[in-house]
Amino acid sequence: MRKILDVNNLNITFDTFAGPVSAVRGVSFTLHEGETLAIVGESGSGKSVASKSIMGILADNGKITNGSITYTKDNGEDIDLAKLSEHEYQSIRGKEIAMVFQDPMTSLNPTMTIGRQIMEPIMKHQGCNKAEAREKAEELITLVGINEAKKRMNQYPHQFSGGMRQRIVIAIALACNPRILICDEPTTALDVTIQAQILELIKDLQQKTNVAVIFITHDLGVVANVADRVAVMYAGRVCEIGTSNEIFYNPCHPYTWGLLASMPDLDTNEELLYAIPGTPPNLLIPPKGDAFAFRSEYALKIDYEEQPPMFKVSDTHYAATWLLHEQAPKVTPPAAVLRLREKGGYAHES
Amino acid sequence: MSHKNEREVLLEVKNLKQYFKISANTVVKAIDDISFTIYKGETFGLVGESGSGKSTTGRSIIRLYQPTAGEVYFKGKNIATKLSKKEKAEVCQKIQMIFQDPMACLNPRMRIIDIIAEGIDVHKLAKNKQDREEKVYKILEAVGLSKDHAGRYPHEFSGGQRQRIGIARALITNPEFIIADEPISALDVSIQAQVVNLMNTLKKEFGLTYLFIAHDLSMVKYISDRIGVMHLGRLVELGSADDIYEHAIHPYTRSLLSAIPLPDPNYERNRKRIIYDKSKVDYYAGTWTEVSPGHFVLGTEEEIKKWKEEK
Numbered sequence: 001m002r003k004i005l006d007v008n009n010l011n012i013t014f015d016t017f018a019g020p021v022s023a024v025r026g027v028s029f030t031l032h033e034g035e036t037l038a039i040v041g042e043s044g045s046g047k048s049v050a051s052k053s054i055m056g057i058l059a060d061n062g063k064i065t066n067g068s069i070t071y072t073k074d075n076g077e078d079i080d081l082a083k084l085s086e087h088e089y090q091s092i093r094g095k096e097i098a099m100v101f102q103d104p105m106t107s108l109n110p111t112m113t114i115g116r117q118i119m120e121p122i123m124k125h126q127g128c129n130k131a132e133a134r135e136k137a138e139e140l141i142t143l144v145g146i147n148e149a150k151k152r153m154n155q156y157p158h159q160f161s162g163g164m165r166q167r168i169v170i171a172i173a174l175a176c177n178p179r180i181l182i183c184d185e186p187t188t189a190l191d192v193t194i195q196a197q198i199l200e201l202i203k204d205l206q207q208k209t210n211v212a213v214i215f216i217t218h219d220l221g222v223v224a225n226v227a228d229r230v231a232v233m234y235a236g237r238v239c240e241i242g243t244s245n246e247i248f249y250n251p252c253h254p255y256t257w258g259l260l261a262s263m264p265d266l267d268t269n270e271e272l273l274y275a276i277p278g279t280p281p282n283l284l285i286p287p288k289g290d291a292f293a294f295r296s297e298y299a300l301k302i303d304y305e306e307q308p309p310m311f312k313v314s315d316t317h318y319a320a321t322w323l324l325h326e327q328a329p330k331v332t333p334p335a336a337v338l339r340l341r342e343k344g345g346y347a348h349e350s
Numbered sequence: 351m352s353h354k355n356e357r358e359v360l361l362e363v364k365n366l367k368q369y370f371k372i373s374a375n376t377v378v379k380a381i382d383d384i385s386f387t388i389y390k391g392e393t394f395g396l397v398g399e400s401g402s403g404k405s406t407t408g409r410s411i412i413r414l415y416q417p418t419a420g421e422v423y424f425k426g427k428n429i430a431t432k433l434s435k436k437e438k439a440e441v442c443q444k445i446q447m448i449f450q451d452p453m454a455c456l457n458p459r460m461r462i463i464d465i466i467a468e469g470i471d472v473h474k475l476a477k478n479k480q481d482r483e484e485k486v487y488k489i490l491e492a493v494g495l496s497k498d499h500a501g502r503y504p505h506e507f508s509g510g511q512r513q514r515i516g517i518a519r520a521l522i523t524n525p526e527f528i529i530a531d532e533p534i535s536a537l538d539v540s541i542q543a544q545v546v547n548l549m550n551t552l553k554k555e556f557g558l559t560y561l562f563i564a565h566d567l568s569m570v571k572y573i574s575d576r577i578g579v580m581h582l583g584r585l586v587e588l589g590s591a592d593d594i595y596e597h598a599i600h601p602y603t604r605s606l607l608s609a610i611p612l613p614d615p616n617y618e619r620n621r622k623r624i625i626y627d628k629s630k631v632d633y634y635a636g637t638w639t640e641v642s643p644g645h646f647v648l649g650t651e652e653e654i655k656k657w658k659e660e661k
Contacts, residue, residue: 005515014478042538042540042541043509043538048560059619070359090459125505149588190565191399191400191565192399192565192606192609192610193606193609193610193626194399194400196608196609196611196623199611200623202633218538218539219539219611220539220613221568221610221611221612221613221618222611223613224611224612224613224614224615224616224617225621227615234532244615245615245616248613248614249615257407258540260613262540262543263538263539263542263543263568263613264568264569264571264572271550272547272550272551273543273546273547274543275540275543275544275547275565275574276540276543276544277507279510339517340614343614344616
């Protein structure tokens with residue numbers, strides 16, 4: 001698998017009336033062709049901001065203050081998206097990198113027919129004439145699982161159900177055969193049954209087109225379903241990254257423990273759920289050490305003073321917690337996490 | 351569950367119908383002839399997809415809508431008919447609601463103390479100003495906030511704290527029955543567990559009974575004693591949490607269960623989604639049948655037999 005995207009030490013700051021907010025503080029990850037990387041985290045963890053910066057659609061007051069986003073073109077040429085001008089970006093955005101947003105009704109134009117909205121990027125990026133674009137659009141509508149493409153082309157968004165609209169948005173994103181597809185909570189606004197259909201569709205399309213997917217969500221069930229690898233974000237940093245088995249069955253960061261333990265699975269019978277106390281930190285004043293220390297019962301003294309580096313757990317699994325340091329005391333994670341380890345065959349380790 | 355006959359019935363819904371007239375010749379049957387009972391001290395979960403009528407059911411019970419037909423008995427008294435002003439006030443005091451979006455249910459221009467005390471003012475539950483304040487402080491503490499918060503405005507709180515205020519607001523009138531309409535759907539994962547734990551603690555402390563409406567099936571299983579599954583305005587299956595999750599009979603319930611993604615990659619890789627074909631099942635032909643004690647399914651005799659075999 002070829003590497004297609006390399007995000008290195010990305011820092012993004014927003015200028016607000018209250019002062020600069022460091023929304024993303026040194027995020028690094030890579031993405032390979034044909035794989036799905038899920039980014040999990042709660043609101044304000046910086047997951048959406050990080051992905052918007054890849055797309056080049058940060059709000060006007062947001063700036064990349066440090067770091068690089070290296071995109072490898074099909075011909076092997078590397079370009080740093082962080083330094084691209086708006087004009088240069090227009091040949092990348094929508095063509096090489098496309099995005100699907102949470103609410104399909106706000107990303108579709110209510111006054112344009114579905115057909116025209118799908119044809120627009122095809123005509124702009126691929127230099128097709130109207131008739132060719134029309135034909136391609138019909139193919140795309142069929143590809144995302146909607147019948148009667150010809151009739152549907154002339155309809156407006158309000159004539160589609162929520163799940164259908166999201167299919168159309170996906171069709172638009174795939175119109176120019178992008179190499180990276182960023183999905184920002186694409187199923188959060190949908191019902192479970194429709195959600196399952198959309199997830200199946202995305203996986204199916206990935207098989208057919210070998211597109212690399214960045215999947216942003218806070219739903220761990222969805223992550224387990226779609227992801228090959230998972231990055232857990234907290235307070236603007238990646239606190240743990242690994243394959244989906246490693247994250248779900250052998251989590252190492254206390255925040256990942258908390259996330260997994262606070263979600264009841266169908267076997268949970270405990271009187272009280274494991275709950276992470278408190279609320280995420282205010283990034284106007286970023287905490288000095290590990291941002292999660294203030295909410296963690298496992299915090300060590302050093303957590304309040306120094307940001308932990310990424311400790312290596314395996315070749316694919318890294319976690320930023322001092323608990324992995326050789327001098328750290330041994331701690332017992334919550335019962336739910338021990339159950340997960342057993343389930344995934346990691347019980348013998350640590 | 352086993353001693354259910356000895357348990358006190360708190361709420362009984364009988365053949366409830368809620369129709370909405372959209373235009374001169376279109377009627378939407380949001381709830382169509384549903385019946386269930388809720389026992390004192392239990393948590394009754396109601397699940398279904400959007401448009402299944404689960405929220406409407408909650409709203410009809412609390413009389414936000416005037417039911418089209420049917421009866422709702424609260425402590426043995428029908429509250430779905432015309433009530434006197436005094437009776438209405440009594441019902442409103444004893445049944446309270448927690449809403450999905452805490453920001454939308456808190457008036458942004460009122461202080462927390464006044465938002466919470468509104469119930470006290472309406473039902474005249476406080477003797478004087480000091481008593482009113484004390485009551486609010488007590489309830490704030492019960493939901494995990496402090497009395498310093500009383501003078502602030504809703505925008506000064508985080509999502510989880512706002513939901514705590516929404517819960518405090520509901521509890522202030524000493525209700526016996528709480529309708530919680532998707533109380534955690536708008537919250538972050540790490541906050542959801544806090545609110546669910548709080549609701550469970552308060553249930554014991556105040557002797558509450560919950561109607562918990564949600565679409566997050568794993569949370570519903572965790573919190574509920576009994577669960578009703580709704581689809582297209584009809585109750586299709588009802589039973590204990592175990593009946594529904596382990597021994598579901600109705601194909602809609604099974605398709606809904608098979609669609610929940612679980613945080614378990616190995617399970618997810620092998621998950622087979624069951625696709626439900628509504629056109630094969632006529633809800634109006636079926637009857638409400640008890641297949642095992644306390645476990646009900648909507649269907650004809652042949653259908654239920656067939657579904658049982660399919661399992």
